[in-house]
Amino acid sequence: MKRLKLLGLFRLKNQLRLANLNSSNKEVRKYAMYTISGYTAALFMFLGYVLFIAIDLQTSHNIETFFVLLASILFWVFGIWHTLSGFDEVIESKDSDFIFSLPIKSWQAKLLPLGSKYLISIFLTFVVLLFGYLITISFINHYVLVLLLVLLLSVIIPLLATNVTFLLSLLVRSLLTLIRCRHHVIESILTLGLFVAPLLYTIVNARSIDYKDWFIDASILQYSLTAIPFLWNLIWLIVLVIVTSWITIIAFVYFHDFLVSQKNKQRKQRHTNTRWTVQKPILALLSKEFRLYFSSLTYVSNTILTPVIMVAGNICLLMGIIPHVHSFSYDIIGLTITAQDLFTMVTFLLLVLTTTTSCSLSFEGSNVWVMIVAPIRLINMAFAKILLNTILFLPGLVLTVIVYDSIFHVSLPYLLCLTVFMLLTLCLISVFGFFVNLSFPSYTWSNDMEVVKQSKATILTAVISMLMIPVISLVVYVDTIFLLLLAIVVEVAVILGVMKKVANSSLRVKENE
Helix, strand or coil, X not given: CHHHHHHXXXXXXXXXXXXXXXXXXXXXXXXXXXXXXXXXXHHHHHHHHHHHHHHHHHHCCCHHHHHHHHHHHHHHHHHHHHHHHCCHHHHCCCCHHHHHCCCCCHHHHHHHHHHHHHHHHHHHHHHHHHHHHHHXXXXXXXXXXXXXXXXXXXXXXXXXXXXXXXXXXXXXHHHHHHCXXXXXXXXXXXXXXXXXXXXXXXXXXXXXXXXXXXXXXXXXXXXXXXXXXXXXXXXXXXXXXHHHHHHHHHHHHHCHHXXXXXXXXXXXXXXXXXXXXXXXXXXXXXXXXXXXXXXXXXXXXXXXXXXXXXXXXXXXXXXXXXXXXXXXXXXXXXXXXXXXXXXXXXXXXXXXXXXXXXHHCHHHHHHXXXXXXXXXCHHHHHHHHHHHHHHHHHHHHHHHHHHHHHCCCCCHHHHHHHHHHHHHHHHHHHHHHHHHHHHCCCCCCCCHHHHHCCXXXXXXXXXXXXXXXXXXXXXXXXXXXXXXXXXXXXXXXXXXXXXXXXXXXXXXXXXXX
C-alpha cells in the first residue's frame, strides 16, 4: 500500500508537470513552467471569484447560503471540466505500459490513473473551500462544524462530479456503439447535455435571472447549516458518493479491456478520417479542417461549449424563457450594470474564451510534414483554420444580432458597429491563436488533451484572451459609437499586422520536435 501511494504521488507530479521542472531539456522545463503558470493563474482567478461571491452575499445579507452556492458551482464546474476533458487519459494513459510493468496487482494498475484524478480534484476543491471558509469565518457561528463540512465536501464534490460524468460518458459511449451510431460530436453533445440537463431545467424554471439563485436551486447541498434537513442531505450525499464510487471502480476494473479497445478503435477511426487531399485550395483546406476537428472528441468537446452556450442563451431570450430581462440590473462598486451591458459582456466573453486555432497546427501531429512539402502558402492554411473557428460562432452571432434588435431595441447604427466589433473580436482572437500556435508548435504528443488543453500555445492564447476581456468590457460598458469605432480601427490594425507576420513566416518543425 505504501508503494502504491508513492506511485500515485509520482504520477500526480507528472500530471501537474512538477517533475518536468528538473528536466535537463530546456524546452521541457519551459513547457512545464507554462503549464503550471496557466493552472496557477486559473486557480487564483477562481479564488478571486469566490471572494466576489462572499462580498456579494454579505452585501445582500444572504451569507448563510455561501457554501450551498459554492458547493453547487464547484460540482458543475468539475463535472463540465471532466466531461470536456474526457476519460481516455484515465482509461489508458501515456504511461500505461510503465504502470502495468510495476510490481503491483493488475487492479491497482488499472485504478492508479483514476486515483490520481481523484487526488487532483480533491486538492483543488479543498483549496477553494478552505479559502471560502477563511474569508467568511467572521460571518459564521459554528466554526468547527463548518470546518468539518469543508473537509467532507472536499471529498464529496470531486468524487461525485467525477463518478457521475464517467458513468454518463460510459453509458453514452456504450449506447452509441450498440446502435453503431458512434461519432465524436454526437457523443460529446449527448454526454454534456445529459449532465447539464438538471441545471438547465432549474434555470428554465427559475423565477429570477440571478445566477446565484440558479446555482443555489441546483446545488447538491441544498440546505444551509441553519436548515433542519441539512444533516439528512449530507448523509444522502455520502451514501451517493459511496455507491457511485463503487460502481465506477467496478467498471474500471472489470471493463478496462473493453474501454481500452473502444478508445483504440476511436483512435484508428480518427487517423482514417484525417487523410489530407488538395483540390481547390481554400475549400479543400477548410474541408480538411472540419474533418480534423470532428475527428477528436477532446478537440470538439473543449471548443464547442462556448458556441453552444451562445446559441442556447439567445434562444432562451428570444423565447422568453428568461423572464423580466429589461428590469434586471446589477449594482457593484457604485456602478450599475444593465441587462444589455451584462448580455454584451457575456457575448464577448464567450467569443474570446475558447478558440480552435490555438492548437490547430499542433493537432496535425505527424501529418505536418505533408503540409510542409505541399505547394500551398501558409497564409491559405491560416485562413482555413481561422475560418473554421469563425463558422462555429456564426449561428450564435446571428442570434445575438436578433436579440439586440428584438429584445433590447438598439439603434441601427449602434447595432451595425457592435456587429462589426463582435466579428472583428472573433477574428482577432482566432488570428492570435494561430500566430501563437505557429510560434510554439508541438507535434510530438501522445494524447489529444496534451495539445488541446495543456500545450504552450493554448495556455498563451488563454492569457491573451484574459487580457482582452477587461479592455473589451470597458469598451462595451461605456456604450458609445465613437469608442466602438476606435476599437474597430485598433482591431483591424492588429489583425492586419499579425496576418502580415504570418504571411512572411514559414511552417517549420524544430529539431527537438
